[in-house]
Amino acid sequence: MSYTTESIRNVILAGHASTGKTTLFEALLHAGGTIQTQGSVERGTTQSDTDAQEKARGHSIDSCIAAIDHGGCHINLIDSAGYADFRGASLAAFAAVETVAIVVNAVNGIEHGTRRMMEHAKQRGLARLLVINKIDFDGAKLSALVDALREEFGSECLPINLPAQGGRQVLDCFFHRDGNTDFSSLAQAHQRILDQVVEINENVMGAYLDAGEEALTPQQLHDAFEQCLREGHLVPICFVSARTGAGVAELLNITERLLPNPAEGNPPPFLNDGDQPIAVSTDPTKHVIADVFKIVNDPFVGKLGVFRVWQGTIRRDTQLLIDDGRKPFKVGHLFRLRGKTHEEIDSAIPGDIAAVAKIEEIHFDAVLHDSHDEDRIHVRPLPFPQPMFGLALVPKHKGQEQKLSQALSRLAEEDPCFRMEHHKELNETVIRGLSDLHLKIMLERMKDRYAVEVITHPPRIAYRETIAGKAEGHHRHKKQTGGAGQFGEVFLRVEPLERGAGFEFVDAVKGGVIPGQYLPAIEKGVRQAMEGGAIAGYPLQDLRVVVYDGKYHPVDSKEVAFISAGKKAFLDAIGKARPIVLEPIVDVEVSIPEANVGDVTGGLAGKRARIMGTDALRGGELVIKAQAPLAELTDYPTELKAMTGGRGRYSLDLSHYEPVPLPVQKQLSEAWKPHAEED
Known part of the structure; x- marks a missing residue:
């Protein structure tokens, strides 16, 4: 190994699907000398899309890493999936880099994946670079796209190079100012980005104002440029055609000369x-x-x-x-x-x-x-989207329960947005992911890798319960069996908390009426009751329990007695505190052809959805943003496919929980009563 930390660059290619990230990944590896022949997505010969599913589908599913040693730099380059269904692996890889290069399709323009990745990178304090790809394609309106990027993401987005000759060439406008383009003058673009860079540092700004650009050393420019990236004061825009190679060498040069090294980036907490x-x-x-x-x-x-x-x-x-x-x-x-x-x-x-x-x-x-x-x-744990789409499953062949569990555990290890749950009361295994496609891919992998096939059906919705008011509860647990008895008495109060606050247990006992050694047992009993629910069998949340009084016996009091007393006192209080059922509300983004907007919005309205807005994209595509109850979307993949002829796609993110309508609560409670009576 002949490189130092200062010569390392860690960069991930992120962005919307079909922007050409994998082809650009190949072009950069080829230009940097890592591979001798550039692979093709269509032929299934790329370095990154090596999985059988990726080759069959023609797009990335997982992130892929490769190193480039070029120009005195060691570049760790990561290719990531563009589909929102697989963004867990992409976001996980953000933890390994200083720079996120967000690739934009020059023809399609700003898509919701562009916005999503720009926001994620900004939240994590990473340097951002906008890479406009496919600049030589018909329909690419580059000047208008730059204006749109600046309007959407801020005036700090500035071109660092410019396309020429119809996208067959790219000219640098940061280090050089010669030549003409069919886009804008290099001198003007150079001045705009130079002014943005020098104003971040007082010393650099002073030298620039006193003696002009010639007074600035390359190191001063690099340091100021790097500071701009780190602080979000500059988001460079550069142009490439991964297909022809135009701008690829220039992108490598930008990476080597200007992007932050590991000593200059913002480390994780x-x-x-x-x-x-x-x-x-x-x-x-x-x-x-x-x-x-x-x-x-x-x-x-x-x-x-x-x-x-x-x-x-x-x-x-x-x-x-x-x-x-x-x-x-x-x-x-x-x-x-x-x-x-x-x-x-x-x-x-x-x-x-x-x-x-x-x-x-x-x-x-x-x-x-x-x-x-x-x-x-x-x-500190990274913020990942909550996997909301679920499938309940059982092995197709008897005797494979253990093999199924092991296979699902292996898959969950690899994907932070794939979860496995086992519901004991229903003897049901449930997997959760970001979409139906996400889960379909995971089940295909399980079959291919571990030879496990399953039968699936919709799972129970992850409802929750809470309370709408305050109340007090009491229970005395007393048991005498001839020998040592059991005794514990608990008085407690329950109070609602704001939505999403979780659970608080407060010890307000005075005078030692309940010794401190028994408080954990009371809390344990309360938590057991919370898991089982009070009116519909779903876990309770967003409440505070205050234990304020009770009694104990110096001989008969035991931990088990206070577990039982705490549990039953809690249920006594909950029954008086106006318990309600909460349902998960999800943010829905539906990408559809513009011609289907009426059918899709009407269908969502029939599912108790609230339409939050729409984004028109190039190519006649529309993104509908809505909030809807998860329970209403069980059959949505099939419905959307029918409405759009298979061209519609959607993603879900948990937004919040809110009370279900009263008829739904009544229905859930009545369905649970027989099970509660059995217990």
Whole structure:
């Protein structure tokens, strides 16, 4: 290894589907000398789309990593999926980079995937770069698109190069100002971006105002440019045609000369056991801190944990710890990834992306370190979209229950937006994802990789219960069986909290009428009751329980007595506190041909949906934004397919919970009563 942390660049290609990210990924690898022949999505020969499903469908499903060593830089480049159905893996990879290059289709313009990824990158404090691809395609209106980008995302979006000769050439307007284009003058574009860059730093601005641009050194320009990216003061726009290669070399040059290295980026918030921030540095001699952002269950090398090194140096044969575990593992093999190719390396320095294999304990978001003296180290969990689309399933063939559970666990390890639940009361296994397509892909993978087939049906909706008022409850648990008895008495009060607040347990007991050792037992009983529900069998949330009085017996009082007393006192109070059922309300984005807008909006209105707005896209496509009860969308994939001839797509994100209509609550309560009476 002959590079340093300062020469590393970590960049992810993100954006809407069909913007050409994978083709651009191939073009950059080819231009940088990593591959000799550029692969093709159509022929299924790309470095990133190596999965059988990706080849069959012609688009990325997972993220893919490859390194480019070019011009004195080591570039870790990540290709990501564009479909919203698979954005979990894309967002997970944001944790490994300093820069997000958001690829925009020059013909289709700004799409909802563009907006989504720009917002995610901004929230995480990452440098952003807008890459307009397909500049040589018919229908590309580049000047209008730049204006639209600036209107949508702010005046900080400025071209750093310009297309010429109908998209067959790209000219730099930051370092050079010669030549003419069919878009705008280079001198004008150069001045606009230079003015934006120098105003971020007072010293640079002073030198520029005193003696002009010639007084600025390349290092001063780089430092100011990098600061602009880090602080969101500048979002460069550059132009490429991944198909012809126009602008690809220029994009590599921008990456090498201007994008932040690991020492210049904004690190993620590492925390200690008390959730206090831990400062990390890019010092290769300090103890190791690395973050696992990707898990791959590879059939040849086993479980692969892909990580970004933030501090210290990881070498083969060294010992590492996972989170706060005290059992170290040995780094037997250290890999650099290039698609599905694994190249063994001796070490990984700060800023590097590498992988270890066959460590069963490793998991997504694990922090790897080598210090036994350090408190537990963890990273603040990344915000991921809540998987709301569900399927209940059973094995198609008897005797495969254990195999099904293991296969689902492996798939859940790889995708932070794929969940598996088992509902004991229904003996039902439920999987949840971001869409019907997301779950369809996961079930196909399960069949191909683990030879498990399933029968599916709609799951029970994840309703919740809460209360609308305050009330008090009481219960005395007294049991005498001839020997030692059981005694515990609890008085408590329940109060509603604001939606989404969760649960609070408050000890307001005075005078020692209930010894402190029994308070955890009361809380345990309350939590047991909360899990089982009060009026419809769904978990309770958004309430406070205050225990304020009670009694105990010095001989007969036991933990089990206070568990029972706490549970029944809680249910007594809940019954008086106007309990209500809450239903999940989801944000729905539906992409459809404009001709189908009437049918689709009418269909949503019939599902108790609220239309929040629409976005018109190029090519006659429309995005409808709405909020709807999840319970109303069980059959929506089939309905949307019928309304749009298979051209419609949609995504769901949990928005909030709100009370169900009274007839629905009555129906849910009556359906639950027989089960409650059995208990």
